Amino acid sequence: MAHFESNRNLAMVFIALSIAWIAILFIESSQPPAAIMGEVSGLDKAAHFLVFGVLALLVCGASFNLYPESAMSKFLTPLLIVTFIGILDELYQLSNPTRAFELWDLVADVGGAAVFLCLLRTF
Template identity: 30%
Template sequence: MLQRALVVLAAAFFIFIGWVIYLANTGQKAVFFDLVAAIPYGDKVGHFCLFGLLTLFINLAFKFKTFVVAGYTIYYAAAIVATFVVLEELSQYFVETRTLDFIDLVADFMGIAFFSGISVWLSKRLYPIKN
């Protein structure tokens, strides 16, 4: 039951982010945009939090599943979200209401890394290794 709720949370948050991207791409206004504009560096904080939390929620939904590349353990969630943010940021080049911004991408990756760190800590508490 809890696992199903975590999957729904991750999916709902992804849909929310998709909606926000749609609003931005179509030049529509939303209260979120006004809130972000009122906070110093709000856009960057928003990128950090949105994609970091998405990483955490997907990690929870996937029970912290990982894979190994060149000796590095990587969360599936981090790889999925990283791929998504790169594609989404690059797509902004082709949308006249958006601006391709490398610093947004840096904020995205900082959020992914930070919340992956939280995931490491959390996974050890939720799924301890038994000897």
């Protein structure tokens, strides 16, 4: 029972970190983009790739500790959650006149999550 409680507590830490990370994403999305994003080609997509890759790892950490016996939920569930958050983030940017919904940003979001999860699975 102590092992399950330890996993549950660790899962709660990962969930809290995931929520904090998502809040930071949405706060950043409510601001005008940083000037450097327009100056360096591809930097915006690389940022999406990295940020959503980190989010995937955080969600995966929660999944590992909540459902240690289910291999499917460890990787597919985090990918679906991060994809959903990516869609919400892009839709949220429609409410900001300095931002826009960009399909390539969403592709970078999902790609970053998928690559980070594949790397985690490999190692």
